[in-house]
Amino acid sequence: MMMYQNFNKSLENRFIKYAKIDTQSNPESPTCPSTEKQTGLGLELTKELLAFGIADASMDGNGYVYATIPSTTNKAVPVICFCSHMDTSPDCSGENVKPIIHSNYQGEDLILPDDELVVIKRSEHIDLQYQIGNDIITASGTTLLGADNKAGVAEIMEAASFLMKNKDIKHGTIKILFTPDEEIGRGVDKADLKKLGADFAYTVDGETLGSIEDETFSADGATLTINGVSSHPGFAKGKMENAIKILAEVLDSLPKDKLTPETTSGKEGFIHPVGIKGQAEQAEAQFIIRDFTDAKLVEHESLLRQTVDAVIKKYPNSSYHLEVKAQYRNMKQVLDRYPKIVEYGVQAIERAGVKAKRQSIRGGTDGSRLSYMGLPCPNIFAGEHAFHSKQEWVSIQDMEKAVQTIINIACIWEENS
DSSP: OOOOOOGGGHHHHHHHHHHTSOOBOOTTOOSSSSSTTHHHHHHHHHHHHHHHTOTTOEEOTTSOEEEEEOOOSSSOOOOEEEEEEOOBOTTSOOTTOOOEEEOSOOSOOEEOTTOTTOEEOTTTOGGGGGOTTSOEEEOOSSSOOOHHHHHHHHHHHHHHHHHHHOTTSOOOOEEEEEESOGGGTOTTTTOOHHHHOOSEEEEEEEOSTTEEEEEEOEEEEEEEEEEOBOOOGGGOTTTOBOHHHHHHHHHHHSOSSSSSGGGOOTTOOEEEEEEEEEOSSEEEEEEEEEESSHHHHHHHHHHHHHHHHHHHTTOTTOEEEEEEEEEEOOTHHHHTTOHHHHHHHHHHHHHTTOOOEEEEESSOOHHHHHHHTTOOOOEEEOOEESTTSTTOEEEHHHHHHHHHHHHHHHHHHHHTO
């Protein structure tokens, strides 16, 4: 079988082209996609897929791109999908991204030219120690890079181009799905899985070279509303119960040395306030609650409620409402029923000459939701690092290994069918 090689720097050129297209999503927008500019990349990808010879490539009215690479085998092979998201995070500007290639990296700190205070330090970015001699792509210091997840998009596109040119390589039907709005938690809200027609899937949205992630947080969101008592401040003695101060007291009463993002790691969960607003009469806080088991989520939500109960007792004329909504669940609960998906992913990584690392995600992916929508879907590495920040970077050589892994996954499913 012919092995993929990055001829004529097609992979980095493809990635850089995508990175320059502003696709930042907007959590305040009710539309899908949340920003019209995301369709700019969707249209470009559709055009390129059609140019590869993929006849059914299309973008729907919600900004999702679908495509099918036809089977090259007579075997009955499960239909595999590769999925990445097109949007970039609202946490950092994605406008006028200027990608820079740092060739033959030798372990130095990377000072970014448009803001020399933005330094990618080897001491802070542990994976840089494995990049000696490789070529690193960064932004210029004023924006994120967009490797999350345009690295994954570029890798899937590169694999699709390679497979369409090398039809002697045996694989089953392969589906491609590019989604909008993953960064704001809506990545598969309007994905048409019937139209997609896949049996299993892999998101290409992971970090470290060789990683395959089959476990995520389970996640809930909570809205706490405090209803206080307002009064004219000049005549408020004995009357006012300030909802802002009550809410502040609740937040101050939550644990500080545990159950917070800044004090947890590994399999430890947290209760995390992410936004507050209000006036004296009514104040509101938004929380995200995370852990790896549903039982732990219930414990954390109970602690939050107990904390509010203890504070509100001090204010006899005030009340509260706590609304908890499920966001996504640990995909391991689904993937454990289909062990071949992860097993073949591990084999594909190692066939690319990389040691596979099974990991858990302290977060979620489109794969979490897809798994519970009936499309079991682990996450494989794309090579992105320091995402959502001006220090974001990716290695061209790691991206090449991701492309090889995608191709290997397709071949291994065919071999074992």
